[in-house]
Amino acid sequence: MSNKVGIFNILTNVSFGNGAISKLTEIIKENEFQNVLVITDKGISSAGIIDIVVPSIREANITIYDGTLPNPTISNCEEAYKLYKENNVDVVVGIGGGSPLDVAKAVALLATNGGSIDDYEGIGKFKNDLLPLIAIPTTAGTASEVTNFTVITDEERQYKLTVGGSRLAARWAIIDPELTYGLPPHITAATGLDALVHAIESYTSKEANDITKTLAREATRKIGKYLRQAVYDGDNIIAREEMMMGSLLAGLAFNNTRLGNCHAMSHPISAVYAVPHGVANAILIPYVMKFNSYAAPDLYRHIGEDLGGNIEGLTVTEQAINAANIVRQLSIDIGLPTDLQSFNVTEEKIDLLTRDAMLSGNILVNPRKTSAEDIKNLYRKAIRGEY
Known part of the structure; x- marks a missing residue:
């Protein structure tokens, strides 16, 4: 504690x-x-x-x-x-x-x-x-x-x-x-990954406390375990219940902590290019996690553990980066894209996207101090798919 x-x-x-x-x-x-x-x-x-x-x-x-x-x-x-x-x-x-x-x-x-x-x-x-x-x-x-x-x-x-x-x-x-129960797989995937991002960004927020961290970690465990099942077997009652609870727990957590760079960056992408919110978060979160891992390796190591990652023989920093890899693989497994080019996002409007992202209060509670140039670099990597 x-x-x-x-x-x-x-x-x-x-x-x-x-x-x-x-x-x-x-x-x-x-x-x-x-x-x-x-x-x-x-x-x-x-x-x-x-x-x-x-x-x-x-x-x-x-x-x-x-x-x-x-x-x-x-x-x-x-x-x-x-x-x-x-x-x-x-x-x-x-x-x-x-x-x-x-x-x-x-x-x-x-x-x-x-x-x-x-x-x-x-x-x-x-x-x-x-x-x-x-x-x-x-x-x-x-x-x-x-x-x-x-x-x-x-x-x-x-x-x-x-x-x-x-x-x-x-x-x-x-x-x-x-x-x-009747939710189409692609919506189940995008909204479920959005809930996972809520849990991850709440857990690593500078405003997190012992209550919110407990909720966020349990949300991460539930979503990591049941999201694939909910996508590929939508009639799975247990998977649907556990995903709903995971989403609720993550919401209770981030309502008290705010979020982080991923949400700050995803909102402009949705506003300018009409990318669905959950999909934008799914694409951006691995890039943001890798960026943040060096500032808060223990926090991201915990996320990797909660997602069932094999951490044997890895340093703390390697474990933290591995958590980002696990989330990226989860996105791939449920059919979500891994780069913004898939939605015709180009580097032409990076200055506009960055300006709007930097207006978000979520930047202030992100675990790694973030400049406008940092946001531009993250956008470039996500657009090009340079993970």
Whole structure:
């Protein structure tokens, strides 16, 4: 145990387990909500998940917004907010991956604070508590259901803005692994690797403490053991449950520590080139881990151990670098790309990408002090695939 004082916050009431979706009816009835705004995306609608969820609250008046994009935009927030105003909504229900949940947070914020979501860029820039918000994830990935942040793309600036603050947490999170059973392999892979990156960057964050480290290491063990199974055998109930728990634990950890260089770099890639967030993280994380290994070899050595790596005969630094190799191999095993060229990312916009990455607060808690030139070099390696 360290001498550092650990601070841990969670403001969300979490229901976890197969069949947990039944809690939605309970919450709606107990709080006498009458007008429900469901925020989701067309993928969730076409997958039939809405058909599972909505009947459980059929006694309420339900409005559905399913226009959320994979990288949600200010326009998405404005469209959904308009439906809120038109329908006298008293509770927002976000259903889906991180994108619908982020839009749901934004709308719940705007409902009580007004304005546009970009008015609140930064941490703690709004005054009033959210409209009641229920978050229901359908992927084992972002953990947005238990975090105090929302990330929205400003298309005009080609920039992902972050809004955060303790008041931004959902009041309830309903985490039901059964909702992930029909998830396609490529989405299972990308979101699962995103959850692993959350665990890795939380564990190695300068803000980590004994509580968050314990959560992050257990998340790493679960994801390392079960992600391949969830991708290649989507009906594996145990794998789906363990991945959902791994994602939750990682989310609880990084909500208290922030993340690191990988997330700082992935947001600009998604904003400028529309690379899916989880895929961008999967490509970047091995490069970032190798870069950081020299500054925090013991931390990365632990990650390698938790992922089942063979460390016999290796020095501490070699063990740390081996952890990056293990994560890269995991990405390859589940069919994710290993370089940014796969998404037509070029070096032409490295200055823009670097500028936006350096604006992220995640750079400040990264375990190795990082300059703009360092970020440029990491981008170059990831674009060229020079691992």
